[in-house]
Amino acid sequence: MKLPDRDDHRAARRAALKALACGAAAGLSGTAWAQTAGKWVAAAPIRMTVPYAAGGGTDVLARLVSSQIGNALGQPIVVENRPGVNGILGTNLVYGAHPDGQTLLFAAADFISIAPHVYKNAVKFDPAQFVPVALIAKMGFVLASRADNSAKDLDEVIARARAKEITYAHWGPGSTSQMAMELLRSRVPGFQALPVPYGGAAPVLNAVMAGDVEYGFVPTPLAMASQSKLKLYAIASPQRFAGIKDVPTLAEKGYAVDADTWFGVLAPPRTPAAAVEALRVQMVAAAADPRVSARMAEMGYTATHIAPENFGAFIQTEYARWGGVVRAAHIQAVD
Structure with missing residues (x-):
């Protein structure tokens, strides 16, 4: 029986290394596949x-x-x-x-x-x-005015808007505050309202509280936080909001307005x-x-x-x- 010489040892070593490399590659390939086919994980923040x-x-x-x-x-x-x-x-x-x-x-x-x-x-x-x-x-929007506004409820607000043009604040063309008022106007024949633009929701709130404008649709978070300084007439949402549960929806008053x-x-x-x-x-x-x-x-x-x-x-x-x-x-x- 012929004993293996140095060349045989080298050939066997090369074959073993090749097999080990193939096995490692297969293992890496399997890991990559598992990450792709399984749960996605972010690579960075x-x-x-x-x-x-x-x-x-x-x-x-x-x-x-x-x-x-x-x-x-x-x-x-x-x-x-x-x-x-x-x-x-x-x-x-x-x-x-x-x-x-x-x-x-x-x-x-x-x-x-x-x-x-x-x-x-x-x-x-x-x-x-x-x-x-x-x-x-x-998030909803609440029709609000200064706390001392003499219009006691939504019916009186609408009666005034039919009799003569009221003013309302919004925060730019196409803002949700303007869209809410436009939806209400589309539901009330003869409703007259002059839009007055401001630079954001907070300036709108301040303008309404100060009486610089008569009305405005105020975001629910601001209406909740400032309700002691506002008169809240109705919310332009399908349902009442728990944080101001005494404020009715416009739909309850007969005006199907959803401005959420x-x-x-x-x-x-x-x-x-x-x-x-x-x-x-x-x-x-x-x-x-x-x-x-x-x-x-x-x-x-x-x-x-x-x-x-x-x-x-x-x-x-x-x-x-x-x-x-x-x-x-x-x-x-x-x-």
Whole structure:
């Protein structure tokens, strides 16, 4: 029997190393496949863009949800504020971002459902092309005046608006405060109202409380916080809000007005389905957590749940609905 020489040993060693390398490659390939086919995990901190300034209601809501999720997606969610052009600037940036699941938009009806109909030159995105992730909350608007306004109820407000033009505040063409009033005007024959624009919801509230304008549709959080200084006539929502439960809905008074604004999370076009599903699971769980829902209610919001497959259709319905209001009211902005 021939004993193996040095060349045989070298050949055997090469074969063993080759087999080991193949086995390692197979193992690495299997790991990569498992991550692709299984749970998506973020490779870096996820950027959640809020296209408004820090400290506002939308910003606080986005931070509440992102802090609840924590590191459940493998990385933290970092809220970034990109204000400008009524939310349009930051929305444009997210729309053009790399679709890898690492960049998200904390969206609102103002700049997704309404702004494209009003600021046609500034908008560089197609709302229908965003990938819907999760609907988070809704917020209502309350018809309010200075506390010492002599109109004791909604009937008297409407009687005055029919008799002569009233003034009301809003925060720019196509803002939800203006849209709420336009919806009410469309339901009341002979309703006359002169719009007076301000720079935001807080200036609108101050103008109403000071009596610089007679009325305004004030966001529910501000109405709750300032109700001792305001007279609240009705809320433009399908149901009463628990935080101001004595305030009736416009529908209860015979005027079918739903001016609720929505908040949700969207991803750039072509974001992979695996990333969207992983994000959706965490977003829905965060919004449904009783502690988060309770905190939202304290802030003036209503936690809102919708089947994932219906969120995209909801966005399209809202876009069409508000487009009809804009056209009927002939609302335009120079942009």
